[in-house]
Amino acid sequence: MTNIKKVSELAGVSTATVSRTLKDPDLVSPQTREKVMVAVQQAGYRPNWMATSVKTGKSNSIVVLVPNLVNPFFMRIIEGIEQAAQEKGYSVLLGDTQGSASREHEYASMLLTNRADGLIQLDHSFPFSQDDAHLVGNLPVVSVCERIEGDKKYPVIELDNYAAARAVTHHLISYGHRSFGVIAGQISSQIHHDRLAGIKSVLAEEGIVFDEAMLVGGSYKIETGVEGVQQLLTRAQPPTAIICFNDDIAIGALYAIKKHGLRVPQDISVTGFDNVRVAAYMDPPLTTVDQPAYQMGRRAVEVLIQQINRQPLTRTREILPFSLLERQSTGPVSKPNQH
Amino acid sequence: MTNIKKVSELAGVSTATVSRTLKDPDLVSPQTREKVMVAVQQAGYRPNWMATSVKTGKSNSIVVLVPNLVNPFFMRIIEGIEQAAQEKGYSVLLGDTQGSASREHEYASMLLTNRADGLIQLDHSFPFSQDDAHLVGNLPVVSVCERIEGDKKYPVIELDNYAAARAVTHHLISYGHRSFGVIAGQISSQIHHDRLAGIKSVLAEEGIVFDEAMLVGGSYKIETGVEGVQQLLTRAQPPTAIICFNDDIAIGALYAIKKHGLRVPQDISVTGFDNVRVAAYMDPPLTTVDQPAYQMGRRAVEVLIQQINRQPLTRTREILPFSLLERQSTGPVSKPNQH
DNA sequence: CTGTTAGCGCATTCAC
DNA sequence: GTGAATGCGCTAACAG
Numbered sequence A, B: 001m002t003n004i005k006k007v008s009e010l011a012g013v014s015t016a017t018v019s020r021t022l023k024d025p026d027l028v029s030p031q032t033r034e035k036v037m038v039a040v041q042q043a044g045y046r047p048n049w050m051a052t053s054v055k056t057g058k059s060n061s062i063v064v065l066v067p068n069l070v071n072p073f074f075m076r077i078i079e080g081i082e083q084a085a086q087e088k089g090y091s092v093l094l095g096d097t098q099g100s101a102s103r104e105h106e107y108a109s110m111l112l113t114n115r116a117d118g119l120i121q122l123d124h125s126f127p128f129s130q131d132d133a134h135l136v137g138n139l140p141v142v143s144v145c146e147r148i149e150g151d152k153k154y155p156v157i158e159l160d161n162y163a164a165a166r167a168v169t170h171h172l173i174s175y176g177h178r179s180f181g182v183i184a185g186q187i188s189s190q191i192h193h194d195r196l197a198g199i200k201s202v203l204a205e206e207g208i209v210f211d212e213a214m215l216v217g218g219s220y221k222i223e224t225g226v227e228g229v230q231q232l233l234t235r236a237q238p239p240t241a242i243i244c245f246n247d248d249i250a251i252g253a254l255y256a257i258k259k260h261g262l263r264v265p266q267d268i269s270v271t272g273f274d275n276v277r278v279a280a281y282m283d284p285p286l287t288t289v290d291q292p293a294y295q296m297g298r299r300a301v302e303v304l305i306q307q308i309n310r311q312p313l314t315r316t317r318e319i320l321p322f323s324l325l326e327r328q329s330t331g332p333v334s335k336p337n338q339h
Numbered sequence C: 001c002t003g004t005t006a007g008c009g010c011a012t013t014c015a016c
Numbered sequence D: 001g002t003g004a005a006t007g008c009g010c011t012a013a014c015a016g
Helices: A004-011 A015-023 A030-043 A049-056 A072-087 A101-111 A161-174 A190-205 A222-233 A247-259 A277-281 A293-308 B004-011 B015-023 B030-043 B049-056 B072-087 B101-111 B161-174 B190-205 B222-233 B247-259 B277-281 B293-308
Strands: A061-066 A091-096 A118-121 A141-144 A156-159 A180-184 A215-217 A241-244 A269-274 A287-290 A317-320 A323-325 B061-066 B091-096 B118-121 B141-144 B156-159 B180-184 B215-217 B241-244 B269-274 B287-290 B317-320 B323-325
Touching: A004 A015, A004 A030, A015 A030, A049 B049, A061 A072, A061 A101, A072 A091, A072 A293, A072 B072, A072 B091, A091 A101, A091 B072, A101 A118, A118 A293, A141 A293, A156 A161, A156 A293, A161 A190, A161 A241, A161 A269, A161 A287, A161 A323, A180 A190, A180 A222, A215 A222, A222 A241, A222 A247, A222 B277, A241 A247, A247 A269, A247 A277, A247 B277, A277 B222, A277 B247, A293 A317, B004 B015, B004 B030, B015 B030, B061 B072, B061 B101, B072 B091, B072 B293, B091 B101, B101 B118, B118 B293, B141 B293, B156 B161, B156 B293, B161 B190, B161 B241, B161 B269, B161 B287, B161 B323, B180 B190, B180 B222, B215 B222, B222 B241, B222 B247, B241 B247, B247 B269, B247 B277, B293 B317
Parallel strands: A061 A091, A061 A118, A118 A141, A141 A156, A156 A317, A180 A215, A180 A241, A241 A269, A269 A287, B061 B091, B061 B118, B118 B141, B141 B156, B156 B317, B180 B215, B180 B241, B241 B269, B269 B287
Antiparallel strands: A091 B091, A287 A323, B287 B323
């Protein structure tokens, strides 16, 4: 391990000068700068990151908590996070929690051990353990998409889920649908409530009563969509339109509907959320709500770094624009409302 | 920032005792242990990770280099990496390179700055820069799926791509196909050569000449599959079977074939690689080669940590088993070989 | 502009 | 079993 002292001896200067040359070259005369750079090159010297961190008290790393890695929507957010972080000189510690609270706690405690300067939470839970909660003063935390539960208020980058759900519902109603099924993801989250409220508000305006038996699901998986459709099709009056709370669910729904010998959208219309890449290549291409996932990740980092630098936040909640992509999985009802 | 000294004063012992109590409690008498633990609790003390790292010379982190995050196959590998790493007390630094060499260099240099103890490469390039190459003695590096180019030999966890490609080809030939198209991913990689060689070897055995004009593609994207099909369909004799080098390409191919008014598998059979989750829910469900991605990630970590601990490696190349999943995107040729 | 000095927070000899 | 002392590799204050 070649350290700063070796370099300083090689260059015939003090360690301080070496440090300065590397950190702020303008503070050093051109001649010594040259000498030092030669020595650095020759010795193959790279400053020890950990040592620098101990001195400065900054790790220049952030942790990202994500419930699972296989959801391409999350990955797109993390892509944005990664990119923005790198540009700002931060690196990203990956915290795949698999929904486990103890894992969340473990990752979150990285903030307490100076291992990371900030945390981005993609899930909705308060990530710290009971024990740690006392120590969490104003630690930099930002949540994306979801809102973190609990008393502490953290900045959040999110979508107007209420409005998005309204847009979807309006779109379907414009095709004449009046009988709706919903296949939800994580029931306990704010997203769920906002979206459901959005749907119900439009239905109420249209004089349609939402039948709670038409609400199924419980997790953001393909299988949820498959099972959801199976359940909805057993109803006395199956829905003519199914709103899925993410694209994976919608993919499962498309699959199950076709498997039942029904056609999309002639028999049943299907919508998703997220606009995952494959969504456009489904058969039929999926009507879905596009979320600016990449941009959300980027913003999360910017806001987080503001917190880390103790700069005042202009606002504690940012709402990014969605757009409804009307593709071919939605269409007019082909038969009267009665089945 | 509450440090070890505060705790030692609070407990009325030396800092050394506090350190010992936390690291190796058995070295300390039960009474003092109790005192220290109380003080730790009371002060809300957590050891500074960076300081520990400087002392021990170990970061207990590993970097993972991945060309892009949106490919669910990579994500499954990283899930395995993450899991295994956490179990062994390591954390994962995410290095999304987007295929850029300079980004690779930047991440790889983390090994030189003591920021990470080891590196896992999912791409095929030698990750260090020209400048750093001299310094890379025996730094712990493992590659997964791909083999790292260059003189240095690193351990690799991979699939028998040659055999897998042979299995796919045999499967198609058993259905009577004799006219094959191939839509490839990254052309420059070992994977590409192995798979292509596997296909050609079977064709040769069957007395079929592979027409190089039937080889298209160039990246692992859905769009590549779409464009690939468009090209293959312009050939004088379009293929009756198309082998795609990953599932994303195959998804694009399915889409394009259907868009051209042809049916899968009646007109054209399609196969993929990876067995991504959505593959089973395509229309028709995709015949593909299942790779134990999660397991590959786990093994990569185990091998890497062996290197980090300077334990001898039993073998420098591990080949994991694949399995061909025959689903509905492949079937018998419905018309004579001539178009 | 440069060198000296003094730590950052912790782990580890070596005495006792 | 415990404490004092030393140093990991680096940066920052202060002289000069």
